[in-house]
Amino acid sequence: AAGVIQSPRHLIKEKRETATLKCYPIPRHDTVYWYQQGPGQDPQFLISFYEKMQSDKGSIPDRFSAQQFSDYHSELNMSSLELGDSALYFCASSLAGIAGNYGYTFGSGTRLTVV
Amino acid sequence: DQQVKQNSPSLSVQEGRISILNCDYTNSMFDYFLWYKKYPAEGPTFLISISSIKDKNEDGRFTVFLNKSAKHLSLHIVPSQPGDSAVYFCAASATQGGSEKLVFGKGTKLTVNP
Numbered sequence: 001a002a003g004v005i006q007s008p009r010h011l012i013k014e015k016r017e018t019a020t021l022k023c024y025p026i027p028r029h030d031t032v033y034w035y036q037q038g039p040g041q042d043p044q045f046l047i048s049f050y051e052k053m054q055s056d057k058g059s060i061p062d063r064f065s066a067q068q069f070s071d072y073h074s075e076l077n078m079s080s081l082e083l084g085d086s087a088l089y090f091c092a093s094s095l096a097g098i099a100g101n102y103g104y105t106f107g108s109g110t111r112l113t114v115v
Numbered sequence: 116d117q118q119v120k121q122n123s124p125s126l127s128v129q130e131g132r133i134s135i136l137n138c139d140y141t142n143s144m145f146d147y148f149l150w151y152k153k154y155p156a157e158g159p160t161f162l163i164s165i166s167s168i169k170d171k172n173e174d175g176r177f178t179v180f181l182n183k184s185a186k187h188l189s190l191h192i193v194p195s196q197p198g199d200s201a202v203y204f205c206a207a208s209a210t211q212g213g214s215e216k217l218v219f220g221k222g223t224k225l226t227v228n229p
Contacts, residue, residue, distance in 0.1 A: 100166070
C-alpha cells in the first residue's frame with residue numbers, strides 16, 4: 001500500500017542557507033501535518049493543512065513557511081537555517097475527522113543537518 | 116510545559132512477559148489518546164487509540180487503559196516479543212476545536228530481551 005513519501009531522506013545545509021522538504025501524502029488523504037523532532041525530543045507540531053488551506057499552526061518559526069498544493073503534496077520551506085534547526089522532520093497525512101481514532105500515517109522523515 | 120508526559124525513558128522486559136508503558140497528561144480537553152511505535156530511521160507507526168469516553172481498548176496483544184480522573188493512560192503488551200523493541204510515544208489530541216494535531220510525550224524505549 002502507498003505510504004507517505006518524504007524527500008529527501010537526508011539533507012545537509014550550511015547556516016543561513018535555505019532548504020525545501022517535500023511530502024507526498026497517502027492518496028485521498030486530505031490533511032497533512034508537519035512535525036519536528038530534535039535529538040532525544042518528542043515530535044513537535046509545526047503546521048497542518050486541510051484541503052490546501054492552513055488548518056493549524058504550532059511552534060513554527062517565522063523563517064519557515066509551508067504550503068499544500070493542488071495535488072495535495074506539501075512543501076516545508078526553511079530559510080536562514082540555524083544550527084538548532086538540525087532535526088528530523090516528519091510529515092504525516094490523514095483523513096479529516098478520523099485522526100483521533102485511527103491516527104495519522106507518518107512518513108520516514110527527512111533528517112536535516114545544518115553545519 | 117509538557118502536556119503529555121512519559122516519565123520512564125526506558126523499560127526492559129523478558130520475552131513473553133507483560134510490558135506496561137505509562138503516560139500522564141495535564142490537558143483535560145484531550146479527547147483522544149494514541150500510542151505510536153517508532154523504529155530507528157523510520158517514522159512513528161500508529162498502534163492503538165482510545166477515546167476519552169472509554170476506559171479500555173484492546174487490539175490483539177495491545178491494550179490501552181485510560182483513567183480520566185487520574186489523567187493517566189497505559190499501554191499493555193502481552194506477551195512481549197523481541198520485535199516489540201522500539202520507542203513508544205504516547206500522544207493526545209483535543210479535537211473539539213477542529214484541530215487534530217497530536218501532542219506527543221518524549222517516548223519510552225522498550226527493550227524486550229529474548
